[in-house]
Amino acid sequence: MSCLLGLAGYFVRSKNMHFWLWPYVRSSLSRRAPLAEPTHLMFCFVDHFEPQWGRVPYRQECARVERWHREYPLLCAQHRDADGRAPVHTFFYPAEEYRPEHLDPLVDLCRRGLGEIEIHLHHHNDTEAGLRHSLRQFTRALVERHGCLPVDADTGQARWCFIHGNWALDNARPDGRYCGINNELIVLREEGCYADFTLPCAPDPSQTRTINSIYYASDDPQRPKSHDSGVAVRVGGEPAGDLMIIQGPLGLMWHSRKFGVLPRIENGDVRSAMPPTAERVNAWVRTGIHVQQRPEWVFVKVHTHGTQERDTDTLLGPPLHRMLRQLETEFNDGQSYLLHYVSARETYNIIKAAEAGKSGDPNLYRDFVIPRPAYQRA
Numbered sequence: 001m002s003c004l005l006g007l008a009g010y011f012v013r014s015k016n017m018h019f020w021l022w023p024y025v026r027s028s029l030s031r032r033a034p035l036a037e038p039t040h041l042m043f044c045f046v047d048h049f050e051p052q053w054g055r056v057p058y059r060q061e062c063a064r065v066e067r068w069h070r071e072y073p074l075l076c077a078q079h080r081d082a083d084g085r086a087p088v089h090t091f092f093y094p095a096e097e098y099r100p101e102h103l104d105p106l107v108d109l110c111r112r113g114l115g116e117i118e119i120h121l122h123h124h125n126d127t128e129a130g131l132r133h134s135l136r137q138f139t140r141a142l143v144e145r146h147g148c149l150p151v152d153a154d155t156g157q158a159r160w161c162f163i164h165g166n167w168a169l170d171n172a173r174p175d176g177r178y179c180g181i182n183n184e185l186i187v188l189r190e191e192g193c194y195a196d197f198t199l200p201c202a203p204d205p206s207q208t209r210t211i212n213s214i215y216y217a218s219d220d221p222q223r224p225k226s227h228d229s230g231v232a233v234r235v236g237g238e239p240a241g242d243l244m245i246i247q248g249p250l251g252l253m254w255h256s257r258k259f260g261v262l263p264r265i266e267n268g269d270v271r272s273a274m275p276p277t278a279e280r281v282n283a284w285v286r287t288g289i290h291v292q293q294r295p296e297w298v299f300v301k302v303h304t305h306g307t308q309e310r311d312t313d314t315l316l317g318p319p320l321h322r323m324l325r326q327l328e329t330e331f332n333d334g335q336s337y338l339l340h341y342v343s344a345r346e347t348y349n350i351i352k353a354a355e356a357g358k359s360g361d362p363n364l365y366r367d368f369v370i371p372r373p374a375y376q377r378a
Contacts, residue, residue: 016202016203016204016205016207017202017203017265019202019205019207019208019209020202020207020208020209020211020250022209023209023210023211024211024250024251024252027211027212037296037335037336038296038334038335038336038337038338039296039297039298039336039337039338040296040297040298040337040338040340040361040362041285041298041300041327041331041332041337041338041339041340042297042298042299042300042340042342042346042347042350042362043081043300043327043339043340043341043342044090044299044300044301044302044342044343044344044346044347045087045088045089045090045270045301045302045303045304046090046092046118046163046197046301046302046303046304046344047089047090047091047092047303047304047305047306048092048094048120048163048165048303048304048305048306049091049092049093049094049106049120049305049306049307050094050097050120050305050307051064051065051097051099051102051307052094052097053305053307053308054308061099061102062101062102064307064309064312065102065105065106065307066105067312067316068105068106068109068306068307068316069105069106069108069109071316072089072109072114072115072316073109073112073114075087075316075320075321075324076114078321078324079321079324079325079328080328081328081332081339081340081341082332082334082338082339082340082363083340083363085113085340085341086113086114086341087114087324087341088113088114088115088116088341088342088343088346089109089114089115089306090115090116090117090118090161090197090343090344090345091106091110091115091116091117091118091306092118092119092120092161092162092163092197092344093106093117093118093119093120094120094121094122094165095119095120095121095134095135095137095138096121096122096123096134098138098141100141100145100146103117103142103145103146103148104146107146107147107148107375110148110373110375111375115343116148116343116344116345116373117142117146117148117149117373118160118161118162118163118197118344118345119135119138119139119142119160119161119162119163119193120162120163120164120165121134121135121138121162121164121165122165122166122178123165123178123179123180124177124178124179124180125180126179126180126181127180127181128181128183128187131181131184131187132187132191135187135188135191135192136191139158139160139191139192140158142158142160143158146375147373147374147375148373148374148375149373150345150370150371150372150373150374151374152192153371157192158192159192159193159194159370160192160193160194161193161194161195161196161197161344161345161348162188162193162195162196162197162198163196163197163198163303164179164184164196164198165178166178166179166204166206167198167201167204167206167207168206169184169185169196169198169199169206169225169227170182170183170184170185170219170224170225170226170227171184171224171225172205172206172208172224172225172227172228173204173205173206174205176224179224182220182221182222182223182224182226183219183221184219185217185218185219185226185227185241185242185243186219186221186242188242188243189242189243193243194243194244194348194370195243195244195245195246195344195347195348196227196243196244196245196246197246197301197303197344199211199245199247199248199250200247200248200249200250200267200268201267202250202265202267203265203267206225207250208225208227208228208229209228209229210227210228210229210230210245210247211247211250212247212249212250212251212287212288212289213232213245213247213289214232214233214244214245214246214247214289214290214291214299214351215229215230215231215232215233215244215245216230216231216233216239216240216241216242216243216244216245217229217230217241217242217243217244217245218230218231218240218241218242219241219242219243226242227243227245230245232292233291233292233351233354233355234291234292234293234355235291235292235293235294235354235355235357236293236355236357237292237355239355244348244351246299246301246344246347246348246351247289247301248267248268248284248289248300248301248302248303249266249267249268249283249284249287249289249300249301249302250265250266250267250268250287251265251266251283251287252264252265252266253265253266253279253280253283266280266283268284268300268301268302268303269302269303269304270302270303270304270314270315270323271304271305271308271310271311271314271315272310272311272313272314273311275314275319276302276314276319276320276322276323278322278326281323281326281327281330284300284302285298285300285331287300289301290354291351291354291355294354294359296359297350297354297362299347299350299351301347327339338361340362340363342366345370345372346366346367348369348370349365349366349367349368349369349370350362350365350366350368352365352368352369353365353368356368
């Protein structure tokens with residue numbers, strides 16, 4: 001028994017589970033209300049889409065993008081949700097890797113209704129001025145060159161979602177690497193960001209103690225990781241703080257155990273080493289992430305790194321087909337479940353609609369607050 005406890009303690013420490021294990025245990029022990037019927041399932045697939053990952057030759061960068069441009073429509077052609085919508089992939093493109101010739105094929109996919117473009121950024125030991133410059137330069141290109149971000153009609157400011165590179169949102173790593181800015185949430189909001197999709201990131205030490213939640217975080221410029229906790233988004237509530245944090249599922253995979261004993265971490269990461277099995281899909285849905293007092297609208301946000309060759313066969317091949325077929329059969333029967341494929345922007349809009357007291361069919365609220373990008377309206 002002592003050996004088993006020692007092994008479990010080592011597992012918890014090595015996986016940085018002490019940041020979030022107790023909130024997970026506490027929520028698991030509490031009595032969770034059964035999902036309401038019919039349950040509307042919003043499925044959002046976000047991608048840290050990095051053509052230059054691994055510092056590969058330029059030809060390989062181009063080949064990575066071209067494969068998505070060629071094969072993703074073939075995958076989508078075989079699948080539809082309750083609204084007749086094909087799967088929609090949100091490409092979070094890294095600002096520091098910007099090449100217009102890589103964005104153009106992705107924008108073409110988005111024009112066909114198969115995706116949307118949002119912002120990703122890797123930085124280290126940065127400054128507020130440096131961050132603002134990077135964001136302004138990139139958002140200007142996305143609006144003026146590609147037309148792929150919506151623009152506020154009154155202010156002319158681009159509006160966008162964000163995923164932080166290396167998970168270190170708001171300087172969240174204990175060692176201070178991969179960011180450097182303690183007021184990052186404020187800077188993001190002021191530059192046009194309305195929601196962050198970075199989390200979960202376990203086993204990375206940047207993981208917050210708040211898990212499986214949709215909430216508003218308030219920045220404390222004097223300290224890092226201000227999004228460690230916040231105010232839950234709820235029906236009839238008001239916006240609070242600086243940024244909405246939209247999390248994906250985080251928990252333990254009891255059906256998949258290390259050494260046959262210790263459960264592996266479920267963090268919504270989809271790749272060859274973590275294929276989207278039926279057990280995982282069921283776990284994502286059971287997590288039941290929702291706006292408080294609107295449990296019949298469930299949000300499943302999973303993530304990937306779509307340009308890494310070791311994973312592309314999974315993301316564009318049979319494992320994704322099987323995942324989508326499961327979603328469209330088990331969670332789209334028209335009675336207990338209705339499935340909605342949504343982009344990151346649409347996810348935020350439907351959340352805001354729930355907050356405003358809207359109910360019924362969430363398909364009506366895909367553009368509730370943030371409009372479509374110009375190329376989609378055209």
